[in-house]
Amino acid sequence: MTLSAYDGLIISLGSLVFGLFLLLRSSDALVGSASFVARRLGLSEFFIAATVVAFGTSAPELFISVNANLGGSPGVAIGNVVGSNTVNVLVILGVTALIFPLAFRQTMLLRDVSVMVLSSAWLSALVAWGSFGLWSGVAMLVTLAAYVSWQFFEDVPDREAPGVPDQREEGVGRHLATMLACLAGLVIGTEFLVKGAVSAGLGLGIPETFVALTVVAVGTALPEMTTSFLAALRGKGDMVIGNILGSNIFNVLAIMGVTSAIAPVASANTVGVFDLAVFVGSAVALLAAVWLKGMPRWAGALMVAAYAGYVAIQYLVI
Helix, strand or coil, X not given: CCHHHHHHHHHHHHHHHHHHHHHHHXXXXXXXXXXXXXXXXXXXXXXXXXXXXXXXXXXXXXHHHHHHHHCCCHHHHHHHHHHHHHHHHHHHHHHHHHHCCEECCHHHHHHHHHHHHHHHHHHHHHHHHCCECHHHHHHHHHHHHHXXXXXXXXXXXXXXXXXXXXXXXXXXXXXXXXXXXXXXXXXXXXXXXXXXXXXXHHHCCCCHHHHHHHHHHHHHHHHHHHHHHHHHHCCCHHHHHHHHHHHHHHHHHHHHHHHHHHCCECCCCCCCHHHHHHHHHHHHHHHHXXXXXXXXXXXXXXXXXXXXXXXXXXXXXX
């Protein structure tokens, strides 16, 4: 490796580390401010996590998918959503459950996880059809608006925990500004991290296709990962599951909705049947976890092992 190659690798690793630092700091502040805003406005933490936080953490996927489709790479646009959603469930929830076993409120989540499963199946059907455009995109965006409205009108605010000081006299404006700044930080941090990781991988001789299928998918899911982990660390279980469910639903209905509304998506021969099966299967696995009202450590380990097997098969195919 030449000196310039070493320099390039060092710059790539520096970009990766800076991106990860920005993600962690932004996620930490976002969780705290989102929790405050939810209580201040009389909304549940789950609702805030499944809407505002979920949309913000899905912003990297939105930029990547729209640009990829406009650039003539529909496979990247679709694969980005499919890969990120798979990572969200199998890796993020899996790793979180390994460290902090999760308990779910079944009645609250069945609606949301059912929407996630149906939206995943919907996208898979469109991909199998071979192409989709304006009307499919509009239908997705209308469905998303109806889902968020449904959430809002059925939202049940959280009760303030005993012993927590009343913060209602504190201005909510500062926390809203903090949330916006944190969401911007997540987007910028993801950009640095993904570009740094891809460049470092190529510099080390790792195949480009393999890097795209794994590093990019995991990289764009890192906002959800850091936000979920820090929420779990703070005991905000509703924010963990709300962030993942909301992000996965936004990934399909908002990102693919906007992408296909802007320009038709030629989905034939893009994402394989195996990838779509894992994509839908991970959503069904989360539905099963909700029926069981939680994810113990063994379930988290099983999900992480399933993703490791998926990546291994992808590597062998490449």
